[in-house]
Amino acid sequence: MTRVIHVFRQPERFVAGTVGEPGDRSFYLQAIQEARTVSVLLEKQQVSVLADRISALLQEVARRFGSDGLTDEEPRTDLDPLAVPLEEEFRVGTMGLGWDAESGSIVVELLAVTEEEVDESVVLDDTEEGPDALRVFLSPEQARAFADRAERVVSAGRxxxxxxxxxxxxxxxxxxxxxxxxxxxxxxx
Incomplete structure (x- = not known):
């Protein structure tokens, strides 16, 4: 079966959200661009780590390149619920994060859980072999807004x-x- 890579180069929305009551919540990441919506299931700890790593990457980009691309105004944090119907594409196993200097974007890649060990070369690559993936390109403002919302979602539990x-x-x-x-x-x- 060939690999499916869902690519969102200019998402209108990329958010973390939950379904269920605190203590019994399921965590999702959802990307939306035009009429296309992809939702993936992951663990609370993965959401937290991704938010932390995005914040750290934004700081590193600012340190190396003199600017993180963020404006002086606070990014608008998306507080709307996840789009429904919520249909899970896959459960996230491996996560990748990078900086695309050409487009000035943070690239988030989420790979489906597999029984085989995932080779590092598959992350952020378009090879035909490997787990299904969700790849999202975020402006620094979108990345900061994602990290802010993800931290709120994680801390909103018990x-x-x-x-x-x-x-x-x-x-x-x-x-x-x-x-x-x-x-x-x-x-x-």
């Missing part, structure tokens, strides 16, 4: 425990830092 940072469930939380014991207050002695 609040973290102040002791162990694990998510607090509405039903309660067994904190590993307390190790099953409660500290005694001096008044109890």
């Amino acid at each position: 609040p973290p425990c102040p002791l162990c940072a694990e998510p607090l469930d509405p039903q309660g939380h067994v904190c590993v830092r307390l190790n099953g014991y409660h500290q005694r207050s001096p008044a109890e002695d």
Whole structure:
């Protein structure tokens, strides 16, 4: 079966979003250009890492080239929900990120999970062999807006425990830092 690479050179929208209640959410990335929409499923940690790496890449581009291409105004963060119907193309396994100096764009490539190990040469390449992919070219403003929204989406889940940072469930939380014991207050002695 031949590889399918979904390429979005000038997406109108590239966002992270979720479906479900905190603690039972599914995370998606969605690219939209004209009448074409592609949605891919991934893990919360992958969304977080991608947002962090995009921010770091923007800083590195600014350091090396003297400008990250961002205007002085704050980028408009897209707060709209994911487009429906939400049909998953694939589950993301490998992620790639790069800078295309020719177009002044950040390139995000998301590869489908496969049973075989993914060769590094397949990422950001148009070879016929390899996992399906979603490749999105983002202006620095779009990349910053994506990273901002992705961070909001990730942090909108369950609040973290102040002791162990694990998510607090509405039903309660067994904190590993307390190790099953409660500290005694001096008044109890």
